[in-house]
Structure formats: structure tokens, C-alpha cells
Amino acid sequence: MTIKLICLDADDTLWHNMRHFHETEDALIDMLRPFAQVDITRERMIACEIRNLPLYGYGAKGFTLSMIETAVEVAGERLSAGMIAGILAAGRALLAHPVLLFDGVQDTLERLAHIAPLVLVTKGDLLHQESKLAASGLGELFSGIEIVSDKKADTFRALFSRMNIDPQEAVMAGDSMRSDILPALEAGAWAAFIPQEGAWVHESAAAPWDHPCFTQLQRLADLPDWITTID
Numbered sequence: 001m002t003i004k005l006i007c008l009d010a011d012d013t014l015w016h017n018m019r020h021f022h023e024t025e026d027a028l029i030d031m032l033r034p035f036a037q038v039d040i041t042r043e044r045m046i047a048c049e050i051r052n053l054p055l056y057g058y059g060a061k062g063f064t065l066s067m068i069e070t071a072v073e074v075a076g077e078r079l080s081a082g083m084i085a086g087i088l089a090a091g092r093a094l095l096a097h098p099v100l101l102f103d104g105v106q107d108t109l110e111r112l113a114h115i116a117p118l119v120l121v122t123k124g125d126l127l128h129q130e131s132k133l134a135a136s137g138l139g140e141l142f143s144g145i146e147i148v149s150d151k152k153a154d155t156f157r158a159l160f161s162r163m164n165i166d167p168q169e170a171v172m173a174g175d176s177m178r179s180d181i182l183p184a185l186e187a188g189a190w191a192a193f194i195p196q197e198g199a200w201v202h203e204s205a206a207a208p209w210d211h212p213c214f215t216q217l218q219r220l221a222d223l224p225d226w227i228t229t230i231d
Contacts, residue, residue, distance in 0.1 A: 003116050003227050005165045007156070007184070008109075009174030010122035010129065012196045013220065015136060016100045021063060022198055024090050028067050031083060035075040045070045050202055057149050059125035064091030095128055099135040104221050109141045111224045117143035119159065121172065123151055123179065151179040156187035168213075171230070173223050176203040185211055190230060192217050 011017035029041045036044075048066045056062025067087050071079050112118055120142045122129055129147045133139050144163075148155055160167050167188030174180025175196045182205060184191040190213045208214050215226055 004169040007121045007172040012175045020097045060094040119144040121146045153183045153186035177205040
């Protein structure tokens with residue numbers, strides 16, 4: 001079978017992302033040490049993020065609002081204006097962090113582009129994702145850019161339909177089992193899981209090891225060779 005479309009995640013597939021969120025979260029937890037134990041604050045922050053996803057969606061802006069909400073829950077009336085200003089500054093820094101590509105990403109994308117057209121399928125804040133893509137210098141390698149509020153099977157079905165591609169002619173690769181792999185497989189595509197350290201717990205799910213269209217790769221650079229084995 002000939003692969004006619006290669007879909008790729010962005011954050012933590014092409015460039016580092018979660019480590020910036022972890023660093024910002026750690027700074028919040030350190031700020032709130034006088035008010036609660038570290039584990040309690042971290043649990044509240046994670047719960048707050050997940051609870052707010054239907055309202056704020058994914059990305060640094062929603063994350064910043066969840067940090068403020070967590071701080072209010074933990075510190076109450078003891079939360080000062082200076083602390084809130086510090087959280088907002090951390091959120092702005094998160095939006096402005098440099099885009100650091102994983103080693104060999106550009107060369108790998110150039111190889112992949114010779115196999116089939118590339119489409120970036122990423123979720124998060126539209127403006128922030130657009131700015132990261134521009135800063136990455138990778139934009140010209142993609143035939144299409146899809147910035148969505150969430151990734152579900154219907155997201156991929158709609159994409160394949162618009163591009164007149166049979167799902168079995170498409171591959172999705174990314175670091176999130178929940179958002180990249182399982183929805184793509186459900187839509188009928190092939191999927192390559194490329195795990196990264198420090199993944200957000202919300203994105204984890206059991207791997208479908210018995211699925212004939214699934215594989216796990218050590219790095220993105222392994223993707224072109226795997227695609228050539230698909231038949």
C-alpha cells in the first residue's frame with residue numbers, strides 16, 4: 001500500500017514543549033510551599049488543568065489561568081497581588097519560550113516530504129502554535145497545517161475526507177497515545193507512537209500492541225524507514 005499522507009504532531013514530537021510547562025509548574029509549587037505540601041499543590045494543579053480543559057482548551061493561556069486558580073485554592077486570602085503578578089509573568093514567559101527542535105528533525109521532515117505530503121496536526125492556542133511553527137523554520141515543509149481544539153477520530157476522518165485520502169493511505173506520528181495514536185487508529189489510519197520523557201499524565205493511555213497498524217518508535221528519525229515497510 002502506498003502512503004499518500006503523513007500527519008505529524010508538533011509539541012514534543014518536533015520540538016520540546018512539556019519541559020517548559022513542568023518548569024513553570026515547579027516554580028508555582030515552590031511559590032506555594034508556605035501554604036501547602038508539594039504533593040498536594042501538584043495534585044490540585046493537575047486536577048484544575050483537567051477540569052478546565054472544556055473551558056480553556058489546551059495551551060499556555062489556559063495553563064496560566066489554572067495556575068492562578070490553583071494558587072487561590074491553596075493560599076486563599078493569603079495570596080498577594082505580587083504572587084498573582086508573578087504567576088502572570090511566568091505565563092508570559094511560557095508563551096515566549098524559544099522553540100528548541102529535537103535533534104535531526106529538519107532532516108527527517110525533508111526525508112518524509114519525499115515520501116508523501118506532510119500535514120501538521122496539533123492542538124492548543126491558535127496564535128501560540130502559529131508563532132512556534134514560524135519560529136521553528138519548518139513551515140515550508142508542510143503541505144497543510146491543522147491547529148485544532150482537540151484530536152479525536154472525527155478530527156482525522158474530516159482531514160482525510162477533505163484531502164480525498166483513504167485512511168489506510170495515511171500515517172499519524174506523535175508522542176501522545178491519547179491524542180495522536182488512538183484517534184488516528186480509530187479513524188482507520190496507521191499510527192507511530194514516539195514517546196517522550198515527562199509526558200503529561202492526561203495524555204497517557206494503554207498502548208494497542210495487538211493493533212496491526214500500530215508501532216512504537218524510539219525517535220522521529222525512525223519514521224521514514226517504518227513507513228517504507230507498510231504494505
